[in-house]
Amino acid sequence: MKIFLDTANLESIKKFNDMGLLDGITTNPSLMSKEKGNPKDAMEEITKIIKGDVSLEVVSTEFSGMIEEGKRLRQYGENVVVKVPMTPDGLKACKSLSSEGIPVNVTLVFSPNQALLAAKSGAKYVSPFIGRLDDIGQDGMNLIQDIKEIFQNYPHLKTEILVASVRHPMHVVEAAKIGADVVTLPPGVLDKMLEHPLTKIGLDNFLKDWEKVKAENPDIKI
Numbered sequence: 001m002k003i004f005l006d007t008a009n010l011e012s013i014k015k016f017n018d019m020g021l022l023d024g025i026t027t028n029p030s031l032m033s034k035e036k037g038n039p040k041d042a043m044e045e046i047t048k049i050i051k052g053d054v055s056l057e058v059v060s061t062e063f064s065g066m067i068e069e070g071k072r073l074r075q076y077g078e079n080v081v082v083k084v085p086m087t088p089d090g091l092k093a094c095k096s097l098s099s100e101g102i103p104v105n106v107t108l109v110f111s112p113n114q115a116l117l118a119a120k121s122g123a124k125y126v127s128p129f130i131g132r133l134d135d136i137g138q139d140g141m142n143l144i145q146d147i148k149e150i151f152q153n154y155p156h157l158k159t160e161i162l163v164a165s166v167r168h169p170m171h172v173v174e175a176a177k178i179g180a181d182v183v184t185l186p187p188g189v190l191d192k193m194l195e196h197p198l199t200k201i202g203l204d205n206f207l208k209d210w211e212k213v214k215a216e217n218p219d220i221k222i
């Protein structure tokens with residue numbers, strides 16, 4: 001399963017990219033609004049740091065504006081995936097950009113039918129928002145299961161399932177068990193995935209025991 005980071009924060013992107021964990025980045029206008037500075041500089045920088053796909057979202061809501069913005073966004077790099085909303089104009093833009101070889105991520109997907117339609121329009125990625133479904137008392141992970149089953153029934157659909165709106169590490173485990181293609185993670189979730197209390201306790205004990213070895217062998221170096 002590919003791991004994308006769901007942020008426009010350069011510090012976080014560099015941190016996890018240096019660990020070799022990132023296959024790509026997803027951004028959206030809300031994530032952009034959280035960062036200081038000109039979003040255009042951030043977009044340029046992110047597409048340089050990350051070799052994999054970087055989703056940059058349009059803000060137009062009608063077809064021609066989406067196409068214009070999508071083409072401008074694509075100038076940041078060959079790894080740019082244009083993110084469009086799951087609307088009739090969004091799907092029209094998806095079809096048009098995809099047929100020109102520009103990959104598209106259809107976002108704000110909340111039902112299996114929306115995912116099917118996005119795939120039919122030629123989307124490279126479909127982004128179901130699981131956390132926001134959980135928030136309103138629906139099981140977001142059921143949506144991933146349904147989309148997976150549908151896409152498996154029609155192998156000619158090449159669209160990848162990109163699990164978005166991830167809130168905690170168990171979402172990641174569940175998505176991986178279902179066989180989702182990608183999860184996009186807020187930096188805080190990836191931080192939590194790195195940790196386990198027994199790892200910390202184990203390391204503290206190793207270091208404490210090594211102090212005993214050093215007490216008897218003062219010049220020892222590993």
Ligand code: G3P
Pocket residue numbers: 006026027028129131132164165166184
């Ligand atoms: O990429 C967008 C998506 O991940 C949003 O997440 O937490 O705002 O529902 P959230």
